[in-house]
Amino acid sequence: MNARPQPAMIPFIDLAAQRRRLGPAVDAAVSRVLAHCQFILGPEVRAFEEELSAFCGAKHAVTCASGTDALVLALRAFGVGPGDAVICPSFTFCATAEVAVLVGATPVFVDVDPVTFNIDVKGIAGAIEAAKQAGLTPKAIIPVDLFGLPADHPHVAAVADAENLFVLDDAAQGFGAMHHNRRLGTFGHATATSFFPAKPLGCYGDGGAVITDDANLADMMRSIRVHGQGSDKYDNVRIGLASRLDTIQAAVLSEKLKIFPDEIEARNAVARRYTRGLGDVAIVPAVPEGLTSVWAQYTIRLAPGRRDALAAALRVQGIPTAIYYPIPLHKQGAYRTYPVSRSGLANSERLADEVISLPMHAYLEEETQARIIDAVGTALR
Ligand SMILES: Cc1ncc(COP(=O)(O)O)c(C=O)c1O
DSSP: OOOOOOOOOOOOHHHHHHHHHHHHHHHHHHHHHHHHOBBBOOHHHHHHHHHHHHHTTTEEEEEEEEEEHHHHOOOOOOTTEEEEEEEEEEEOTTHHHHHHHHOOOOEEEEEEOOOOOSGGGGHHHHHHHHHTTTEEEEEOOOOOOOOOOOOOOHHOOOOOOOTOOOEEEEEETTTEEEEEETTSSSSSSSSEEOOOOTTOOOOSSOEEEEESSOOHHHHHHHTTBBTTTTSSSBBBSOOBBBBBBBHHHHHHHHHHHHHHHHHHHHHHHHHHHHHHHHHTBBBOOOTTTTTOOSSSSSEEOTTTHHHHHHHHHTTTTTTOBBSSSSOOOGTTTTTTTBBBOOOOOHHHHHHHEEEEEOOOTOOOOHHHHHHHHHHHHHOOO
């Protein structure tokens, strides 16, 4: 029998290509840490925090062990806890809502805009009402810059100011993106990001950071990340965590940050090619005027029921796809008992049935991408 050879799988995210570009610089940076052996909060951590805050034009960056911990640190530092409501979108990664529960508060879900996939500002009033009706105090809101695109920060800020809410931007996917020439990191009271390897700015393990202009919040988070330390590590003034970014990861990230602007450009070139090539067969992502995305994902929408056939047709041609997210959080077993905005979550439910993401990274060569565009077009036409 003649078995037809399967084409080699294209990587969905090609970490090895970046590794080839940065190999010697990263190896040298890691070797410096191996030589001085200050593996926890070594000099590379402080240096990277300064580079990170300068990169987004903010005053302080506090690194920690993951993007999830970054959100927890900020909520804890702001005093969010039992009896408080944390408003967040339902169409996001679970960590956005999980952190509310981790600090003892209650997530309250809001719908997203069907075009940007980001929090629908019009739904926030309904979430505040639902929170109050459940006997909760609305305390914080977590907009998410989903798939790399900044949320509607000015309108979120206007609602939050009126309601006296703490705004914590979840920029785990959008870090590096711009909103009218301002980089994410300076919207809201604090911005959290993740350095999970697949993120636009990722390290070689877990890592995260909170960026803020508020010195008191930054001091509080530096204390909480080391067991609530006071004047020294055996002076414990509050309950905290063990959540530091490893020195080795900070050394890796310093090298990666140097090429990050160039990689953002490259990701945008890839996104433009997809949009040109696929605009007539699918709903391609829209980037509102004045915003730039870092394209954590390139996500198209298809009529319900069509994406499984597309994924299967691409898979046999060695082209991987992914679904972010197949179930909105308010429908997940762990979250379905929490309150939802009075205005409902219809868009989150619809998007969960319609989205599919294509390979996206800064090193996707034109030829490979042409193959993907061709295969998607053939499958959908
Ligand atoms: C939107 C969002 N928030 C939070 C996180 C949590 O980040 P981490 O995996 O570093 O804890 C992620 C990443 O997976 C994410 O995509």
